[in-house]
Amino acid sequence: MTFFDPGILQSGQYHDWLVQGLILSLQLTAASFVLALPFGALLALMRSSPNRVLQAIGATVVEAIRNVPLLAHLLFWYFAFPELLPEPVKLALYDSNPEAICAVIALSLYAGVHMAEDIRSGIRAVPAAQLEAARSLGLGRFAAVRLVLMPQAIRISVPPLLSQTVNLWKDTSVATVIGAAEMMYQAARVETASFRSVEAFTFATLAYLTVSLLISLAAQLYQRRFPVRTA
Amino acid sequence: MIVLEQVNKWYGAYHALVDVTETVAKNEVVVVCGPSGSGKSTLIRTLNRLEEIDSGRIAVDGRDIHARGLDVNALRAGIGFVFQQFNLFPHLTALENCMLAPVSLKRAREAEAKAYALELLDGVGLAHKADAYPHQLSGGQQQRVAIARALAMRPPIMLFDEPTSALDPEMVGEVLQVMRKLAGQGMTMVCVTHEMGFARDVADRIWFMAEGKILEKGTPEEFFNNPQHPRAQQFLADRSNR
Amino acid sequence: MIELIHEYWLYFLVGQYPNGPLGGLSLTILLSGAALVLAMPLGLLLGVARVSPWRAVRWPVTALVQVVRAVPLLLVVFWAYFFLPAVTGVKTGQATTMLMTLVLFDAVYLAEIVAAGIRALPKGQMESARSLGLGYFAALRLVLLPQALKNVLPSLVNQLVSTIKATSLGYIIGLSEVSFIATQVNTLVFTKAVEVYIILALTYFVLCFGLSRLAFLLERRLGRRAGRVSPISL
Numbered sequence: 001m002t003f004f005d006p007g008i009l010q011s012g013q014y015h016d017w018l019v020q021g022l023i024l025s026l027q028l029t030a031a032s033f034v035l036a037l038p039f040g041a042l043l044a045l046m047r048s049s050p051n052r053v054l055q056a057i058g059a060t061v062v063e064a065i066r067n068v069p070l071l072a073h074l075l076f077w078y079f080a081f082p083e084l085l086p087e088p089v090k091l092a093l094y095d096s097n098p099e100a101i102c103a104v105i106a107l108s109l110y111a112g113v114h115m116a117e118d119i120r121s122g123i124r125a126v127p128a129a130q131l132e133a134a135r136s137l138g139l140g141r142f143a144a145v146r147l148v149l150m151p152q153a154i155r156i157s158v159p160p161l162l163s164q165t166v167n168l169w170k171d172t173s174v175a176t177v178i179g180a181a182e183m184m185y186q187a188a189r190v191e192t193a194s195f196r197s198v199e200a201f202t203f204a205t206l207a208y209l210t211v212s213l214l215i216s217l218a219a220q221l222y223q224r225r226f227p228v229r230t231a
Numbered sequence: 232m233i234v235l236e237q238v239n240k241w242y243g244a245y246h247a248l249v250d251v252t253e254t255v256a257k258n259e260v261v262v263v264c265g266p267s268g269s270g271k272s273t274l275i276r277t278l279n280r281l282e283e284i285d286s287g288r289i290a291v292d293g294r295d296i297h298a299r300g301l302d303v304n305a306l307r308a309g310i311g312f313v314f315q316q317f318n319l320f321p322h323l324t325a326l327e328n329c330m331l332a333p334v335s336l337k338r339a340r341e342a343e344a345k346a347y348a349l350e351l352l353d354g355v356g357l358a359h360k361a362d363a364y365p366h367q368l369s370g371g372q373q374q375r376v377a378i379a380r381a382l383a384m385r386p387p388i389m390l391f392d393e394p395t396s397a398l399d400p401e402m403v404g405e406v407l408q409v410m411r412k413l414a415g416q417g418m419t420m421v422c423v424t425h426e427m428g429f430a431r432d433v434a435d436r437i438w439f440m441a442e443g444k445i446l447e448k449g450t451p452e453e454f455f456n457n458p459q460h461p462r463a464q465q466f467l468a469d470r471s472n473r
Numbered sequence: 474m475i476e477l478i479h480e481y482w483l484y485f486l487v488g489q490y491p492n493g494p495l496g497g498l499s500l501t502i503l504l505s506g507a508a509l510v511l512a513m514p515l516g517l518l519l520g521v522a523r524v525s526p527w528r529a530v531r532w533p534v535t536a537l538v539q540v541v542r543a544v545p546l547l548l549v550v551f552w553a554y555f556f557l558p559a560v561t562g563v564k565t566g567q568a569t570t571m572l573m574t575l576v577l578f579d580a581v582y583l584a585e586i587v588a589a590g591i592r593a594l595p596k597g598q599m600e601s602a603r604s605l606g607l608g609y610f611a612a613l614r615l616v617l618l619p620q621a622l623k624n625v626l627p628s629l630v631n632q633l634v635s636t637i638k639a640t641s642l643g644y645i646i647g648l649s650e651v652s653f654i655a656t657q658v659n660t661l662v663f664t665k666a667v668e669v670y671i672i673l674a675l676t677y678f679v680l681c682f683g684l685s686r687l688a689f690l691l692e693r694r695l696g697r698r699a700g701r702v703s704p705i706s707l
Contacts, residue, residue, distance in 0.1 A: 081667075
């Protein structure tokens, strides 16, 4: 048996498994991102609002989700959550793709709260004087936030948000615990079937590295194209 | 004591020091003044190699400071440097700040270093603050501790880079007083400063710099009463109009 | 829920011990603490290398840090658990594998924390230390690191929180840490999934939230002692 046989990575059954895994990992990332970002933005605005109740709710949600590991979230959504659903909904869930659906729920919430913190930092980084200046020009509160605060906050937040996206991409690997057939699951499957751990894990390593580095590169390009300029 | 020969430094395309050639004799007090951006700080920082030069020669006590094999740390231990921002070590008391270098460089045993440090702190009027931390001291007090710290290494030369520029006006006096005393004791000093009163009273010579060149290099009487170069005349005129 | 806790609290806390290896919450805490402590020397070294003025030192370490951070922790666990035994001939147990992986993971993140702490110090500190004649490493040892390490103490506590959460990945290779035990209990009881996993979540929450509050208080106290007002309290 040769030490490293790239052949199995290029065609054949093992190749197919790994590629399917990669595709699902990308899909999980995309779906979770689409849900996490608005969720995070909402939480960030709640925590930044002057309303004490909204602040408290936002803080509670963030802390409750952040201090529990992703794995425990996945276990909850997959094993416990369906029990809370009314019977027909539960059956519908099991009929479709429960592993992927529960994975997306868990990942969206987990990534969402981390994005919320990054967006909140971005909002805080804009000097209060900016809002004051906007209001003293006569802009209403909502307009001031929309036209002056948020554009600056977003520019500051984009690099950390892209960093969170890398984390989300890496976190999809944990979905294997509930049986989602993403890349780690498939790599382990190839290993069990063929004992070719090197090839399978090398594939996974290269895939993760490539996407992570691409996203990080995007962050650096963004920072160069849209640098943060203080007043 | 200090010899500069054709010293040049560039920051990219910007010529920061232009063919500077000067000497500082032992026990001499030289004040360097000039408009901002003239290269005063850069010049003084080249003397203990906090900045590197691009061409020319600098010798301290007869030895080329850029010679191969020269121990930069030994050079710096022999030159005291006082910064505009004091740069005291915040995690150490005033006394510990003064003792750190002598003890860790094995110049003195701890008891000796402590005794001398206390003596120096007393000399700058801060013996009673020996156990205070920098954040508990005012700016003027911190700068005086910084001077004591530099003196603890018993250097024959002291360099001052705008020592009072970061201080509130009422604290400038106490620091200048320490510097005057040092000058009176015969210390070889090079001071970059805007304090013209100090320059007039204490300096043996004044170097006026603009755009990287030393344009005037006379005694205080010559400089203040009869400046030769138009830039120097402009500089003094501006200052007296304030 | 109370009966559940009453019945299984010991199992949850220590796993099969003393009739088997240590497991459960104790294993989680012990593993995290050990990993962080063991990672400190390496993290310190890598952190100093990250801020080194010599490119030959800085670049390889930067590359290592970037690569380790670009790859999921689980993947590193799998490499260690499945591949390493094939190469070394030594089959490491789950706990040892997790420990090795966590030490690497922590060392890399500690390196970033230490590097950030050193970079955050005013430039004048290194300059004034060098101008007294102290060498580069003496200046690091006596002036920069004592300040930097104290300033980053809150980040170190947060790294402990991250490590505690990371131990949960041991589940996937069959390590009896607290999430694994919870699932065992769930399999035994079968009808109380919601309660079991809420207890698991609460356990992590109390532990991690408690530690991050500690970090927050540390940060406030450090800011106050230095005479600066911490931005968080504004």
